[in-house]
Amino acid sequence: MEKKITDIFGTLVFDEEVMEERLAKDTFRELQKTIKEGKSLNIKIANAVANAMKDWAVEHGATHYTHWFQPMTGVTAEKHDGFIGTNKNGKVILEFSGKELIKGEPDASSFPNGGLRATFEARGYTAWDPTSYAFIKNGVLCIPTAFCSYSGHALDKKTPLLRSMQAINKQALRILKLFGNENVKNVKTTVGPEQEYFLVDKKYYEQRKDLIYTGRTLFGAPSPKGQEMEDHYFGTIKSRVQEFMNDLNEELWKLGVLVKTEHNEVAPAQHELAPIFSTTNIATDHNQLTMELIQRIAKKHGLVALLHEKPFDGINGSGKHNNWSLSTDTGVNLLEPGDTPHENAQFLLFLCAVIKAADEHQDLLRLSVATAGNDHRLGANEAPPAIISVFLGDELAEILKAIEEDRPYDSKEKEVMKIGAHVLPKFPKDTTDRNRTSPFAFTGNKFEFRMPGSSSSIAGCNIVLNTVIADELKEFADILEKAPDFSSALHALIQGTIKEHKRIIFNGNGYDDSWVEEAKKRGLLNLRTTPDALPYFIKENNIELFKRHKVFDEEEVHSRYEIMMEEYVKILHIEALTMVNMAQKEILPAVSQYSYDLAQTCAMKTEVAKLENVYEKETLKDVSALLDQAFKATKHLDKVLKEAEAIEDFEKAAFYYRDEVIPAMSALRTPCDELETLTAENVWPFPTYGKLLFGIL
């Protein structure tokens, strides 16, 4: 690496250092108050900040600015405005005002709003989130913003995320106060999202309509080699891929993204990139940027990055493991067992809040990761099942059991574990995945939520995590604040929580079929598909929960439910249309031509030499039978698709797609994949799995 990381890191970010350097002392101090304490910014200060930002951005080659926001599409949105303006004499000047920095008013009528806003009320507004630094991307100054309607409803993913962070901050501070931590002013959730993705050669990608339109292969027989040799996982990275990774790292470092780990993943052509954890809203912004840059930089290297959860059948898909924790502004990780009995008691209480939340809100955790793409991955023995459970590891599970049963944990000490009086043993911290099969695994000082899909924004699952855990902390604080004897109330609370919610703890193999049975016996939910999970969102108790913590109001919950259900329908609609198109325009004609060639060859050979022609005849028979089957399946898919299109109610449509369209898609894929194995390589109309998975040389 020619340029030192420390020299380039954050060079495209208007961060604290740049602010201090470029702003007058008073302005800097006021802005810090806004960033750190949420104080509102007056227009005079905003003007000064905007001016400094513009000068800095122009010096770094920017010509435009944009309010960079995260509508409910799951991707980011930007509308560029130039700094260009004219003065009184008509001379060109560059300008950027405080008003423009703080608030934008995009005509944003075409973003999904789930009924929150009629299209005639087109205007929404974007408001700067000063807790996430502005940065320069592609010559544009990007200002991270929240996106709301004029009635104040959140139309984006950032606003509820920030609200959920506020909710957990408030409740965690109440708990910390009870433990005497008066000096803590702020508790923030932190996240380190691991990003998995595939890389394929651009020249093959371009020949596949399914990849272009849907991001995944809808047809494709397995290649002779898959992932069975386990030689790709952590294997040597190919030079072309390494060059891409180097470029990607450099660009992300410039944007202040703390990317740290890179490696080959389990499936051929699959890779992973992971950052150091940061505050959740920044981690979310950074993950959105990471996904964007992975795709953009891959193209520069003649590659295409696939972020889909399941681009290929028969080999592993991609997840985005969300490593979640809570930390104080005094630098304490609240999910880290401490050195003293006192710290341990506090840790156990936070741990119990997470366990209780996971048990009581299995539905919300599950639906927070529910998408059409992720349905292929969850429960397919490559990623956690769709059943929520918590992995604690044997040691911690044993400690909780000892507390529950009022018996000694360590047989040497022979003393009953008393919360607040005994020190917990240190758990070995292990950054590698200790239980890959668990959806929610404690890994020494954080929880790894392994269910989120690789293409999703992490905002959704973190909104839910923050809110459900905030709610448990609230309940705990309500009890403990009133307790006449804190220590005994604490002990009873922890013990009671373990007793009541231990069913959610599972340290075994989540891929095992017996777990499905066991989970059923324990009364755990198994919401296998997206339409199974999403309706839980609008259940009365869930709406109340979000309202209680001011994360969503009722309309906002309904809007998100509608958007997520519709998204499921739209994705499947595009996939089914693409399949019909590929079958009709590519597969069926190619195979028909191939059978003609076989018949011709056969006829000629018979005519010329009276040969038996077993190969041609047998293949022709097999191919023709499959061709007819594929044709009928295409017709059937087309028919159910038309029926699906006629369904107006989005809920009915989602179930129809799941129950009728998906099976019709499988029924078409099966004969087509078989045909692929029987036809000549040069006849098959698009690149095979072999080329896609092993084609990067």
Ligand SMILES: NC(=O)CC[C@H](N)C(=O)O
């Ligand atoms: N090695 C791994 O952690 C594999 C994870 C897997 N790709 C997933 O989807 O979650």
